[in-house]
Amino acid sequence: MGVLPVPAEVRAILLDIEGTTTPIAFVQETLFPYIKDNVKEYLRAHWEEEECQRDVGLLRKQAQEDSNLDGAVPIPLESGSGEEELERVIQAVVDNVHWQMSLDRKTTALKQLQGHMWRAAYATGHVKGEIFEDVVPAIRKWREAGMKVYIYSSGSVEAQKLLFGYSTEGDILELFDGHFDTKIGPKVESESYRRIAASIGCATNNILFLTDVPREANAAEEADTHVAVVVRPGNAGLTDDEKSYYSLISSFTELFLPSST
Numbered sequence: 190m191g192v193l194p195v196p197a198e199v200r201a202i203l204l205d206i207e208g209t210t211t212p213i214a215f216v217q218e219t220l221f222p223y224i225k226d227n228v229k230e231y232l233r234a235h236w237e238e239e240e241c242q243r244d245v246g247l248l249r250k251q252a253q254e255d256s257n258l259d260g261a262v263p264i265p266l267e268s269g270s271g272e273e274e275l276e277r278v279i280q281a282v283v284d285n286v287h288w289q290m291s292l293d294r295k296t297t298a299l300k301q302l303q304g305h306m307w308r309a310a311y312a313t314g315h316v317k318g319e320i321f322e323d324v325v326p327a328i329r330k331w332r333e334a335g336m337k338v339y340i341y342s343s344g345s346v347e348a349q350k351l352l353f354g355y356s357t358e359g360d361i362l363e364l365f366d367g368h369f370d371t372k373i374g375p376k377v378e379s380e381s382y383r384r385i386a387a388s389i390g391c392a393t394n395n396i397l398f399l400t401d402v403p404r405e406a407n408a409a410e411e412a413d414t415h416v417a418v419v420v421r422p423g424n425a426g427l428t429d430d431e432k433s434y435y436s437l438i439s440s441f442t443e444l445f446l447p448s449s450t
């Protein structure tokens with residue numbers, strides 16, 4: 190690791206969050222436990238709201254798709270009324286959320302609910318989005334050099350905006366030209382990167398994608414997107430093959446833009 194020249198054709202930098210802009214520990218030890226500890230209470234408090242019913246509907250649909258998976262938790266429809274029936278369905282949703290989270294699943298259904306739940310955690314100051322210290326100064330420099338900067342995370346767009354809107358560096362949402370989540374497709378499928386390029390209005394090779402996950406880098410590369418794998422404290426280790434195959438950076442300051450001499 191040292192200096193990584195950015196290819197001249199690159200016009201946009203696409204950033205992963207967990208393990209790239211943000212420590213994995215913040216997601217795993219702060220954000221996810223908040224969901225596990227509060228999901229039941231949240232569902233009880235918001236059950237009658239349209240947004241909560243939409244989230245439950247998406248989770249129920251996902252549960253049907255998952256029915257052949259080991260340990261999958263079905264979510265029944267409410268049959269009739271009464272406290273006991275409501276508690277039965279809510280408990281099924283809670284168990285489903287816990288099961289999905291135990292596998293670190295990235296389903297849109299789970300991520301939508303999480304995004305809605307974190308709203309209160311950020312707004313009350315209970316949680317602040319953690320950002321590695323090199324991130325903000327580097328993005329400012331890239332933008333001064335004319336680069337567009339986008340986020341692509343499995344976390345919902347709403348969750349992304351909360352993390353960067355209520356971050357340890359203040360509200361830094363102005364640094365981003367747009368956000369993508371799994372609604373555009375999974376991060377491990379190359380088609381997702383083609384869709385992102387089409388949405389930005391550029392070719393896939395005009396994009397440089399920074400991620401900590403080799404499977405995501407591989408999918409992006411298959412779509413002819415430039416990639417670099419980010420090595421941060423607490424990230425999963427890379428194999429020797431991955432280390433020698435991918436361009437690696439440990440800080441955003443290692444990217445060298447041709448126009449930033």
Ligand SMILES: CSCCC(=O)C(=O)COP(=O)(O)O
Binds near residue numbers: 220344376
């Ligand atoms: C956007 S905050 C929560 C992050 C999250 O839920 C997640 O699954 C992280 O995925 P990423 O694609 O950013 O590695």
Ligand SMILES: [Mg+2]
Binds near residue numbers: 209400402
């Ligand atoms: Mg990541």
